[in-house]
Amino acid sequence: MRAKEFYHRQSPTWCKGCGLFGIFDALKRAAAALEIEPEDMVIVTGIGCHGRLNNYFQAYGFHGLHGRAMPVAAGIKLVNPRLHVVAVSGDGDAYSIGLSHFVHTLRKNVGLTYLVSDNRVYALTQGQISPTTDFGHVTPSTPLGSKDFPIDGPTLALAAGGTFIARGFSGEVAPLAALIERGMRHDGFALIDVLSPCVTHNKVNSYDWFRDHIVHVEDIPGYSPKDKVKAWEALNIPGKIAVGLIYEEDKPSYEELVLPDREKPVAGLDLAPDRLRLRKILDTFR
């Protein structure tokens, strides 16, 4: 195992106490545990406070557009499956503007690890509601309380055919790192939704609040992440939020299904024109 400092490029400037510190630390630990070379890792981010992660983490990075981390990450993974591609989004990025990309990339089972830093608000734009904000939550954009009912990423993922669905908590870095490591080993799409408090714009869903509301699935008697019914039940415990590896199944990854040869990355092909073969194709138009 490597030292996690190996992946530390720069110290973050997030607000003191931001949940993203826990995610940053856990991701470094997971990369260290897997002994990934920085050049074999690509971190794709969306727009939000999490998007700064690329500046801090030592690896290749792609900081794209709001909500579009998924297709960019999928494009990278498909042309070079040898790379460890980790996408990072916030709850707005993943479950609002990028919801369709999230569901479809997950459904295709592209071999990505997707960390969604869920703080239940739009922090970078000063605290408006997000798709995971509680009903009635008062924010600058909802002075009378949110009238939107929230959605839950892991529950959506289970319904959409996810093959690795987990939830971690920024306040529990070691188990989060273990989930990320496991997700990165998974051959297929791995969602790790992370309860990640915003200390500046969300005074309700604090570290203590999350600690009071989480249930570790491994503490549920007889729990098995291979059992979809149990996963559904865990995601629907009234007033509680299930964390841990919620669901896992084996299904062929998209790379396995669509690439002619996973061992010959599309990005590494010799592109010199094969005139003989092209001539034969051209002849079909005669």
Place this chain on the structure above:
Amino acid sequence: MINDLAVMIAGRAGDGVLFTGNLLARLLKRHGWEVVTSRDFPSNIRGEATCYTIRASLDGIYGLSDQVDILLAFDCEAILAHLPEIAPNGIVFCDGQGLVSPPEQARDKTFHRLYLRALARERFGREIFKNVIALGALSYVLDLDLSFLDGIISEMFLKRKGDEVVQKNIEAARFGYDKAREITAEAEKHPLTRKADKDRILISGDEAIGLGALAAGCRFFAAYPICPATEIWQWLVYHLPSFGGAVVQTEDELAALNMTLGASFAGARAMTATSGPGASLMMEAFSLAGMAEIPAVIAHVQRMGPATGMPTKSQQEDVLQWIFGSHGEFPRIVLAPGTVGECFDLTVAAFNLAEKYQCPVIVLTELDMGQNFRTARAFDLSAVRVERGKLLRPDELTATSDFKRYELTADGVSPRALPSYRYGVHLAESVEHDEKGYRDEDPENRRRMMEKRMRKLDQAAPDLFPSRKWGSEKAEVGFIGFGSTLGAVLEAMERLRREGLPSRFLQLRTLWPFPAAEVRQFLADNPETYVVEHNYSGQLATLIKSQISPCAELKSIRIYSTLPFTPREIVEPVLRSRR
């Protein structure tokens, strides 16, 4: 003998109009003729009126004519709809069960009943043979070599359906040939002059773009289905995997272009194709390609807008969108092929330009070019080069290289490394960034980075396709246009020449960066210049005026109806203005 001909096959969607037309086009091509097809289809699968026109000539042609010499109609309505287009000595074959006698307007035309469906049913047990019977009949009228039709039938069916089906179809073709001989007088025939079919192909613009992409080393294609660009994908999907590549259907066009950029960032030559609303969705990631300096090729086959518009009709309404569109300012290249050969050549060039200048490149065509078939000299594969610009090899970087992905260079283009290179680790950044790719909001950095990106194309002119000049050096009238209007313009110029009015045409093949020097010179050389374009507002004229100052007076010929330009639509306004 006949040297120029237009045949129309008309009926309802589901009649096999497309099948019959495609085979006839290939048959004429095999007889040495130049061919341009045109489909006028509704955007549904079955039921509504459709027609397929084949313009054929012994000489080079690029577009449709105004008249139809032979109409083969699968129903009476088709006859009535198209009678005005039939030439005075034209010949009509009608499978109409409903018409008792030829319609009044058809009196000066040769009118024959050819009960294709009934004959197919009686003789071959299935109505589906009507199309091959029709082809046999047309072969008689045009005095074609039946063995050529046999050959095409065999190519079409042998692999997929077996010898029995081939033999039955060949029999049906002969049956149609004999039937036509029974009902057609010798004098009514349109016997074609024959010529050797040497080193030529018949191909659609979409297929030519697909083939160009394949030859250029495109190995990743991501797209969302949309008419009329889908044929590029449906062609590539059969070829990319055997070249080690992959084709992905995305959830929308936002994803299609973002995925293309991801693949390109990781080192693949990647492409997407779209039209209409899909292009609007791509505007967002178009800007990302510009800012993060990621090579990307986008083929846009224009259809009629706005909104959903008319998905099966051609138009040139999306020119300014690609030149001035999206948020922020960034360099982009917009190429506009006017022939299928140029669809191939410009697509190959697009991939090289995208990597050399690390920016998005648009190959802008229209439905008329994309979905219709045209003959061309077989593409020159020996000219295809794959040039990857400043893409470094992994061994060109060492521990002391201090690699800067967005290094400030004299030409604005920075070296590029790919994920997996040990000493090339960097960030592709959509936020304003420093030379290493990391976020930087310093005003001086912003100025430098903006100038770096924008100067990339300052010296690009020698790499771009020059405009093509057609017609007389000394002319009284000049035309400027681009894309598939080429055919109608050239034919209009020929008619004007016969009227004693010499003219010339500047066919723009690079729309952006704008070829200002060429256009300025062209304008200076003509007493008057018409801009010919298929849109309402005159987007090309607007572009010219915005880029050339002071600009000579520009006259404008625009159509925005559902069919491509015909020569008459260009000739008439020119002659009218001189009366």
